[in-house]
Amino acid sequence: MKFLGNVLAVLVGLIIFSILSFFILFGFIGLLAVSGEKGVQVEENSILHLNLNGRNLVERTSDHELDLGPFASPFGRDASAGLVNLKKAIREAKTNEKIKGIYLNSGLVLSGQANLLELRNELEEFKTSGKFIVAYDEAFSEGGYYLASVADELYINPMGGIDFNGLSSQVIFLKGLFDKVGIKPEVFRVGEFKSAVEPFILDKMSDENRLQTQYFLDDINSEMLRAVAESRDIPLDSITLINKQMLVRKPIDAVQFRLANALAYEDEVHHILREKLGLEEEDVIPSINATDLASIAISSNLTSKNRIAVIIAEGEIMDGNAEGVISSEKFAKEIRNARKNESIDAIVLRVNSPGGSILASDVIWREMSEAKKTKPVIVSMGEVAASGGYYISAPADTIVAQPNTITGSIGIFGLWFNIQELINDKLGITTDEVSTGDVSDFMNPTRELTEVERSIIQNSIEEGYETFIKRVAEGRGMSPEEVKKVASGRVWTGNQAKERGLVDVLGGLDTAIEIAAGKIGADGDYHVAYYPEQKTWFEVLLSDLSNDVNVSLLKSQLGEHFDFFNQVQKVKNYQGIQVRMPQEIKIK
Numbered sequence: 001m002k003f004l005g006n007v008l009a010v011l012v013g014l015i016i017f018s019i020l021s022f023f024i025l026f027g028f029i030g031l032l033a034v035s036g037e038k039g040v041q042v043e044e045n046s047i048l049h050l051n052l053n054g055r056n057l058v059e060r061t062s063d064h065e066l067d068l069g070p071f072a073s074p075f076g077r078d079a080s081a082g083l084v085n086l087k088k089a090i091r092e093a094k095t096n097e098k099i100k101g102i103y104l105n106s107g108l109v110l111s112g113q114a115n116l117l118e119l120r121n122e123l124e125e126f127k128t129s130g131k132f133i134v135a136y137d138e139a140f141s142e143g144g145y146y147l148a149s150v151a152d153e154l155y156i157n158p159m160g161g162i163d164f165n166g167l168s169s170q171v172i173f174l175k176g177l178f179d180k181v182g183i184k185p186e187v188f189r190v191g192e193f194k195s196a197v198e199p200f201i202l203d204k205m206s207d208e209n210r211l212q213t214q215y216f217l218d219d220i221n222s223e224m225l226r227a228v229a230e231s232r233d234i235p236l237d238s239i240t241l242i243n244k245q246m247l248v249r250k251p252i253d254a255v256q257f258r259l260a261n262a263l264a265y266e267d268e269v270h271h272i273l274r275e276k277l278g279l280e281e282e283d284v285i286p287s288i289n290a291t292d293l294a295s296i297a298i299s300s301n302l303t304s305k306n307r308i309a310v311i312i313a314e315g316e317i318m319d320g321n322a323e324g325v326i327s328s329e330k331f332a333k334e335i336r337n338a339r340k341n342e343s344i345d346a347i348v349l350r351v352n353s354p355g356g357s358i359l360a361s362d363v364i365w366r367e368m369s370e371a372k373k374t375k376p377v378i379v380s381m382g383e384v385a386a387s388g389g390y391y392i393s394a395p396a397d398t399i400v401a402q403p404n405t406i407t408g409s410i411g412i413f414g415l416w417f418n419i420q421e422l423i424n425d426k427l428g429i430t431t432d433e434v435s436t437g438d439v440s441d442f443m444n445p446t447r448e449l450t451e452v453e454r455s456i457i458q459n460s461i462e463e464g465y466e467t468f469i470k471r472v473a474e475g476r477g478m479s480p481e482e483v484k485k486v487a488s489g490r491v492w493t494g495n496q497a498k499e500r501g502l503v504d505v506l507g508g509l510d511t512a513i514e515i516a517a518g519k520i521g522a523d524g525d526y527h528v529a530y531y532p533e534q535k536t537w538f539e540v541l542l543s544d545l546s547n548d549v550n551v552s553l554l555k556s557q558l559g560e561h562f563d564f565f566n567q568v569q570k571v572k573n574y575q576g577i578q579v580r581m582p583q584e585i586k587i588k
Contacts, residue, residue, distance in 0.1 A: 040296050043286035045277050048093040048102045050290055053137055055081040057111035059314045059352055062534050083115055087122045089290035092297035094129045106147040107137030112383030113220050114402040116147050118508040123150045132276055136269040149228045158263040162254050165246035167221045169213055173199045182421030186449055188457050190465035191411035191489035212490050219493040220404045234258055306522035309338040310348045311531045317356035317388040326353055328360035334531050335367040339374055346376040346516035350509055355388025358464055368395040376519035380512035381405045394475035400512040401494035401503045408497055410472055411489025412465045414457055419445050
């Protein structure tokens with residue numbers, strides 16, 4: 001009966017979803033029509049409202065994305081905010097005389113440290129205009145506070161809080177689950193730090209993995225503390241102690257330790273904003289959001305003959321032409337088109353990837369190498385450009401990374417699952433086969449691997465590792481021996497990678513674009529075009545509505561176990577030979 005009840009609940013949910021989708025779809029179309037009629041206007045004496053609370057900070061969102069606030073994702077999936085559009089809006093706000101300042105809500109922003117640093121630097125540049133930034137939220141995560149600390153004034157709700165106690169990274173281990181259900185992983189790898197397979201064969205971190213994780217976490221945390229100390233005018237030793245011992249335990253502690261200016265409710269912060277704008281108490285605060293402001297910002301140098309292609313590569317690296325990832329077919333084509341396009345003078349590849357398939361990585365590497373023969377090729381690393389993400393970056397003329405980018409992880413592994421115990425002993429299923437050769441049923445998952453099979457796979461892994469080392473050595477102008485000293489799958493921050501010759505320059509996407517412009521002799525006179533071309537808002541809407549209902553139904557059924565289920569689902573992407581991060585790193 002419980003099973004039938006669950007089935008009925010899902011069917012009812014799907015029916016309701018279909019009905020709601022119909023009305024939501026036409027409601028969105030109506031909103032777009034109204035928006036198109038009135039256009040986007042910036043009122044006099046306005047503020048730019050950056051509401052990033054609960055939003056997922058990604059590289060790029062649609063240039064024509066509708067900003068519908070709480071209605072942006074009707075089934076609960078986190079809305080996204082694109083770095084490209086946010087930076088574009090902040091730059092417009094800096095020079096637009098009608099905009100007097102920025103109101104920032106970043107409390108629970110979902111982002112890695114490098115993207116936060118990129119946005120933070122843009123806000124720092126905005127402050128040189130003399131305009132104000134006021135930040136407020138009810139509660140701040142570590143990353144949310146890192147971004148908000150750039151503000152001239154920072155306020156927190158009297159009943160809120162600040163999570164300011166250092167960074168941590170947790171790994172989910174699946175060995176116990178596999179033992180219970182009868183699945184035996186077979187692991188092949190090169191490099192003592194290539195620990196992506198550890199969740200399948202161990203129940204805790206290896207000493208090597210713990211060492212490298214502690215090393216890069218300490219550096220990322222130090223980078224954050226230096227920035228907060230400078231912005232809040234607090235001695236670095238003091239801010240380090242506050243962070244290490246979690247001395248901010250109540251909202252008032254944040255004020256006493258000068259991490260916040262005062263405790264305030266949102267209406268009180270609005271009163272402060274009105275005072276800055278010279279408004280009366282009952283006046284509506286004129287404001288504009290980043291999506292609208294970015295849409296009216298004039299792209300610079302549209303007529304310039306110097307053109308730079310920025311190709312945004314974000315996600316896992318996978319074979320084929322899949323959407324939402326760095327698919328080898330699609331991105332090889334993008335790089336090839338940019339290489340052959342005579343109107344494009346330089347290429348910047350923006351990489352934000354933990355890696356993935358070695359085959360897909362090598363396909364993209366090939367196109368990067370070919371492009372480098374004819375045009376300057378610069379890589380800008382985002383939050384993470386590790387393993388396969390580093391593989392596709394290696395051919396670049398110059399590699400740019402943020403100090404807190406996660407990169408390196410030059411290593412390789414293979415993973416195969418033996419399900420013999422599961423199907424034979426647990427499920428009572430048996431199999432049999434007829435073969436013409438000694439290894440015709442190569443890597444059959446219903447039995448143990450033979451020694452011949454293990455030898456074949458291990459040799460492939462070792463050859464793949466040597467190829468990876470060779471690619472990096474050629475791209476970086478290093479010897480294979482020099483590369484191996486910083487390889488073995490070990491992860492580095494941008495700071496640490498630069499010290500070891502894996503990165504050339506510390507900076508963000510703008511730094512990479514400026515380097516590209518310098519190489520074509522176009523300093524200050526160039527136009528930037530972003531690729532791949534984006535879907536229309538309508539295509540994005542239909543895709544999101546379809547995805548949201550699946551995620552929402554799963555979350556409702558699984559509750560707090562959803563993240564664990566999601567991790568298990570990703571196991572299928574790990575099979576085969578991989579150049580992938582040592583673990584799925586989530587820093588909080």
